[in-house]
Structure formats: structure tokens, C-alpha cells
Amino acid sequence: MIEPASAWEVTVSSDGERILCKAHNKEQCEHCQVDWTQHNQLATTLKQVKELPSPNTPNPVRNAQVNRLKEEGNKYFKQANYTEAIRFYGMAVDLSWSRPLWEPLAFQYVREELSPILSNRSAAHLALKNNVDALVDAEMVTRLKREWSKGWFRKGKALLAMTRFEDASEAFQTGLRFDHESEELQKALAEVDQLQKSNQQ
Structure with a gap:
């Protein structure tokens, strides 16, 4: 299973929307053994929410x-x-x-x-x-x-x-x-x- 790399091995895409591997500018990079797909999908979901609930309350x-x-x-x-x-x-x-x-x-x-x-x-x-x-x-x-x-x-x-x-x-x-x-x-x-x-x- 491909695991995400540590923080200093990543960068952000030019549009600021996705996390990428720093060496190859890829969201999923077999060479660097990183996969930020799920993280980026979650970030996209959160951006669609107008107002997040407080940390300890249900929706x-x-x-x-x-x-x-x-x-x-x-x-x-x-x-x-x-x-x-x-x-x-x-x-x-x-x-x-x-x-x-x-x-x-x-x-x-x-x-x-x-x-x-x-x-x-x-x-x-x-x-x-x-x-x-x-x-x-x-x-x-x-x-x-x-x-x-x-x-x-x-x-x-x-x-x-x-x-x-x-x-x-x-x-x-x-x-x-x-x-x-x-x-x-x-x-x-x-x-x-x-x-x-x-x-x-």
C-alpha cells in the first residue's frame, strides 16, 4: 500500500487545490511512494461546505x-x-x-x-x-x-x-x-x- 510522504516531501499544485509530491509534482507517485488522492478528495469536500460544525457537535x-x-x-x-x-x-x-x-x-x-x-x-x-x-x-x-x-x-x-x-x-x-x-x-x-x-x- 502506498503511504503519504512526510511534510517536507510535498508541495502544493499551482492552483493551490492539491497536495503533490515535491520531486515529481504528482498526486500519486509510485517513484516517491506517495498517494495524496484521498487527502485531496477530502479537502475538496470540505471546501464545498459553507460552514463547518463546531468540533464536538453533530450535523x-x-x-x-x-x-x-x-x-x-x-x-x-x-x-x-x-x-x-x-x-x-x-x-x-x-x-x-x-x-x-x-x-x-x-x-x-x-x-x-x-x-x-x-x-x-x-x-x-x-x-x-x-x-x-x-x-x-x-x-x-x-x-x-x-x-x-x-x-x-x-x-x-x-x-x-x-x-x-x-x-x-x-x-x-x-x-x-x-x-x-x-x-x-x-x-x-x-x-x-x-x-x-x-x-x-
Whole structure:
């Protein structure tokens, strides 16, 4: 992997827009073993921003936009218009993932935003019998926020729809380890047991 050189080995392009290697005036120079491409791209992104947020605060505009898209998705979900709900959840996911690198605590905000959005999208996919898509979203929730029992509930429901009873049971049990009193997880686990018994008869 090409690493950027130290400060005294670089120069700035004549237009002042890019960092280049000093010896050959190149942004990416194999001879000098430097690559300033990503740094220059980040600088370009920053220049397009009219006003940077203070160092320790999130971007309130982006947060509001993500939340608005999620709420639109929720509205369509309640109307049982799952296709449209999935579309809005998808836009919320894309916007959340697109946070710029300079934004403080970017991954923390992404984690908190995406967990409920992906959980809801998993439920919408399940309603449309898109079982694999439902499982993918639920799996991502459990990875982003392992201790949140709702993710394990969604994962279990998707696995149950795929008649993967043992895996579904394991997901529900994992959720119960994080939330011992969850009625929905207890009911779901009982449902798996009943289905397994029915299949064995």
C-alpha cells in the first residue's frame, strides 16, 4: 500500500487545490511512494461546505433529514404500504452512511440512526415475504447494536419465516439474554417450540 510522504516531501499544485509530491509534482507517485488522492478528495469536500460544525457537535441538518426519511417510512409502514416504506428507509440508510469523514462521532450517530431504521426495514421486507432481505437487515442491526434485543427479534422472525427453527430459537434466546422480560421474544420463542413440535408429529 502506498503511504503519504512526510511534510517536507510535498508541495502544493499551482492552483493551490492539491497536495503533490515535491520531486515529481504528482498526486500519486509510485517513484516517491506517495498517494495524496484521498487527502485531496477530502479537502475538496470540505471546501464545498459553507460552514463547518463546531468540533464536538453533530450535523443537525443531516440528523433531521435522516429522521424525516425514517418517519416517512414509518408512515407508509403503518399504512401497510411496505414497498414505499422500504424505499424511504433505504434513502434514510443511504443518507446516514454518507456522513462526511470530518463529522465528529460519525459512526456513533450512524449506529444509533441505522439500528431502528434497519429494524423497521427488516419488518417491512418480512411483510412482503422478502425473507432474505429481512434477514440481512436484521443481521446488520445485531452487528451495529448487539445488546438491542429488537435486532435479535427481527433476526429470529426472518429465520422463522425461512423455517430455520433452530437458528430462529437461538436468535430469540440471544435477545432474551439482553432483555429477560421481553414479552415479544418470549412469545416468539414459544411459537418456534410449537412449530417444531408440529413438524415432528
